[in-house]
Amino acid sequence: MEDSQTYIESGILEQYALGLLAPNERAAVEAEAARQPAVAQELASIQLAFEYYADAHARELPTGMRDRVLSKVLAQVALPTPVAAAPVASAGLRADVDALARPQPAPGEAVVRPLAAAPAPAGRSRMALAASVALLLSLAGNGVLYSRWQNADHELVAMQGNQNRLAANTMVVEKKLGEIRQQNEVLRDAEFRFVALAGTPDAPADKARVLFNAKTRRVYVDVQHLPAPPAGRQYQLWALNNGKPVDAGVLTADAAAGERLERMKDIASAQAFAVTLEPVGGSASPTMPIQAMGTI
Amino acid sequence: MRDEAPCLTFTHHLTPPIAAGPYPLSFPVSEIPPISLPTASEEDLVRRLQARDESALTLFYDRYAPALFGVISRIVKADEVAEDVLQEALVKIWNSFPAYDPGKGRLFTWVLNISRNLAIDKIRSRQHRVGTRTQGLDDSLAAQRMPAPDSFRPEHIGLQEIVKTLVPEQRQIIDLLYFGGYTQSEVAEELKLPLGTVKTRARTAIKLLSKLIR
Incomplete structure (x- = not known):
């Protein structure tokens, strides 16, 4: 001690x-x-x-x-x-x-x-070990990056799908907006005259309107109610000028169902409008009885 | 016409941008997350360093670099030089690791000695070029009187405890021995004190320090 x-x-x-x-x-x-x-x-x-x-x-x-x-x-x-x-x-x-x-x-x-820190073989095996470690790290890194890339890719595809749907949707909406704007212009235009077409005694419930601009000769039809046309038939609009029927065009299915205001053929002069059920494609002159009619 | 607008919500978060092009062969160092002290035990670290596991160097750095850098920069007095010395020390620790015997001493003591010795060698070679030896001691004594730089962790209790525990004369001797690389006789010579006094003060100071640990 x-x-x-x-x-x-x-x-x-x-x-x-x-x-x-x-x-x-x-x-x-x-x-x-x-x-x-x-x-x-x-x-x-x-x-x-x-x-x-x-x-x-x-x-x-x-x-x-x-x-x-x-x-x-x-x-x-x-x-x-x-x-x-x-x-x-x-x-x-x-x-x-x-x-x-x-x-x-x-x-x-x-x-x-x-005198020497390590013999050569130790150096070589150290190199080999370092290389293995680097390789393992690299493999692990690649795995991580690959899965990240895959995820990103999937998400990108989903995003692009969404974007396409959005774009298509926007186009539809824009088209619809354009139509509505046009209809709105027509409806607000003081130059247009509204001609109510009333159902004949054969079809009293039928109702439609024709909008006619005598200056621009434009004609629009606005269907309130017409029965769905039977197969092979299509509604056709006629302008009556001095008692003579003039073809104003056939109504598309949409127009006949009242989905929208439809522009018809230009008419120079008319005193009345009438609707008949013609064979699909229309006729040069009315072949069927008048379903609805109205005078200006 | 009835189709409704699909409800679009942008809930898909793309993962952070990924560098295009060939993938790096290995991760850059910055991608290795810093690991806090408790996760790497000394035994685990020693085992991995003995197995020549290079990733253990990162753990080693996170655990010991603040203390090693503190000691080295205290010795060489310039952060840029200290950084170089720390780097040299890490390489030396790695290369000499097969010689480390955990049975003969703690890892921290071993790496501290390597780092201190490299740092002291650095100032010795510099002083050798400059010529005088006294220059170094004067610097060291001047540093002694200066307040601790701001970069010393203000919350670090250790340093405050030491300042409270040791009288300035004791601290001066410990600093000269530890950060100046002087022998006890050199300290005695420089401070114009009997060698016995230097030895006693050093021993007392070290005793006081070891009491702080408990």
């Missing part, structure tokens, strides 16, 4: 912990620590104190440093280990600097300082 206390008080353990001893002195300290638990305990306590001291000086690292340092280190590490540089020929004081990085000799053992 006396013995170990004197040894501890000598300050050599601090020198050891600070890396200030020559290799033979280091070996002696390690031998002493192996022999006397009190010395080993004291040494561990000193080392822990310095760890604490170092840790207390820990700093926030400058930004970007992590990437810079790690990429350089990983690049250097991937290269085969260079033959260890000969230790700087400094005076005995720092001669053990490199010794720290080497195996600490067990007590009693001769201090052997290898």
Whole structure:
């Protein structure tokens, strides 16, 4: 106990912990620590104190440093280990600097300082290991990127489908809007005269309107109610001018169903309008009884 | 005409843009997420470094770089130089790792010594070029009197504890020994103190420090 206390008080353990001893002195300290638990305990306590001291000086690292340092280190590490540089020929004081990085000799053992850091095969297998690690990382990375790309692709297809539907829809709406705007113009135009066509006694419920602009000769038909035409038949509009029927065109199914105002053939002059059910395509002159009629 | 506008909602989020072109062979370092301390135990780290697992270097960095950089920059006094030394130290730690024996000491002690020695070698070679040795010590003593730079973590209790625990004379000696790379006799010579006094103060200071740990 006396013995170990004197040894501890000598300050050599601090020198050891600070890396200030020559290799033979280091070996002696390690031998002493192996022999006397009190010395080993004291040494561990000193080392822990310095760890604490170092840790207390820990700093926030400058930004970007992590990437810079790690990429350089990983690049250097991937290269085969260079033959260890000969230790700087400094005076005995720092001669053990490199010794720290080497195996600490067990007590009693001769201090052997290898001159080369690693034999060539180790370097090669290190390369192989580095290459394997890089390959695995790359494979994993490719897998991740591939699945991300697949997801993105699916989502892109879905988005494009949506966009197409939206565009088609917009076209439909625009067409409809155009029609409605046109109809609105017609309806608001003071030049148009409204001619109500009333059902004949044969078809009293039938009702339609003709809008006629004598200046522009434009004719529109606006069906309120006409029964659906039987197969092979189509409604046809006639303008009666001086008692003579003039073809004003056939009504499309939409127009006959009252879905929209339909523009008919231009008519120069008329006193009345009438609707008949003609064979599909219409006739040159009415062949069937009048379904509805109205005078201007 | 009856078809209704499909209800369009843009809920599909495209994944973040992916670089086009050939995929990199390996991830850039920045893609490796920083891993917080508790996830890598010292034993795990040692095992992976012994297995020559390069990705362990990233874990090692995240765990030890703040302390190593703190010590190195305290020794070399310039951040750019400290960064170079830290990089050298990491390479040296990697290359010498087969020589590390966990049975003979903790990993932190081992890597601290490697980093300190490289940093001290750096200032030694610089001082050698400049010529005088005293220059370095004067710098070191001047640094001693300066307040801690802002970059020292203000929330770090360790440093405050040390300032509270050690008297300035003790701290000066520890700093010269630890950050200046001086022997006890050199410190005694520089401070014009008997060697015994230096040794006693150093021992007392280290004892006080090890009490802080418990």
